[in-house]
Structure formats: structure tokens, C-alpha cells
Amino acid sequence: MAIDFTTLNKTSSSGASGSSATATADEAGSEDRFLKLLVTQLQNQDPLKPMDNAQMTSQIAQINTVKGIEKLNTSVEGLSGQFAQMQALQGASLVGRDVVVPGNVLDIADGVGQGGFELTGAVDAVQVEVLSPAGVVIDTFGLGALGSGMHSFDWPTTTATNDSGLRFRVTASNGSVKSTPTLLMRDRVNAVTTAGNTLNLELQNSGSVPYSSVKALN
Secondary structure, eight states, X not given: OOOOHHHHHHHHHHHHHHHHHHHHHHHHHHHHHHHHHHHHHHHTSOTTSOOOHHXXXXXXXXXXXXXHHHHHHHHHHHHHHHHHHHHHHHHHTTTTOEXXXXXXXXXXETTEEEEEEEESSOBSEEEEEEEOTTSOEXXXXXXXXXXXXXXXXXXXXXXXXXXXXXXXXXXEEETTEEEXXXXXXXXXXXXXXXXXXXXXXXXXXXXXXXXXXXXXXX
């Protein structure tokens, strides 16, 4: 038996009409209450000190301002919902792709381990240390002087694989002043989830990370 979409459509249409009618009724109710208060104020004002035109204009402007803010809030909520949907669609296209995110897991393929880092400024020297899963340094090499921005490195290996759990550490220095750059790693997108207006990527090694933390697509 085919699914009957007419009932769903009628329900959706009715729900939309009901929401619109409720919003209109609330707006009309606010205006009615304001007018009643204004009339009451005019009826009970001091005859010797009647409300002048400027005061009345000011009060009318206030109710119009409130109405404008309510409509603006409704518009912003609608745009936020549309933005979240667009983010989800964009995120879905990333499933199965590699992204560059903050992290220090060495990505190993075809006998080469790769990692990256980001420098906030130019440095005189950069040193990379390859670490075992236990944190023991198994190799160290230098990359020389580098400018600001994102950089990557290759580490040749004949025995390690992507399941080896190797990590890396990077130290930058300008003379005697040392600093730790932001470490970057390649990771695979397995799934996409949303939490409110936040788009999250479920990565193979890093787990759940916000889409905003992605530095590059591979």
C-alpha cells in the first residue's frame, strides 16, 4: 500500500496556518492592550496637565518598536534554522573525506608518516620529535627556519603503520625563546551530526570535533 502524503500535507498546512493565526492573534492582542491602556491614560489624565502630542507620539513609537523587534527575532530564528540545514548538507558531503584538524597523531601511508603544525610568526628553527604510544622519543629531525602559517612534514618509515599509534611533537625557537606551535593532523570523516546550530564531524581518530575547527580539506 502506497504512503498517503495528502494527510501529512493537510496536517502540515493546518499546523502552519495555526501558527500563523496564533502569531497574528498575539500581535493583535498586544495592539489592543496598548490602545486600551492609552485610552485609560487619556481618560484619567490631569485636565490641567494633559498629555501633549510628543508624549503620545513617543508611546505609539514604543509599541511599534516592540512589534519590530518581535518580527526581527522571528526572522533571525528562521535564518538560523536555514543556516543549520545548509551546514548539515555541506557536512554530509565530507563523509569519507580527509580533513586537517588540530591533533598530533602521525598519519602513515606507503612508508611515510605525515603531520603538520601552524606557526603564528616566523621562527629560526623547528624541531620535530616522533613519539611512541608510550610517549618515548623514537626519532628527532629539524626543519630549519620557517615563516608563519601552516606547514607539513614527511617522516620515512619502513616498519610503522597507521595502527602503530605514533604521535609527534613540534618545538619552534627564535634564538633562546622556544614555543609550541598548534599541531595539525589528517583525519577521516566517518559521520556528521548536529547539536542545535553546531555542526560536528565524527572523525576516525579524533572523535567528535566541531566543523569550525577544520583547517583544510584533503
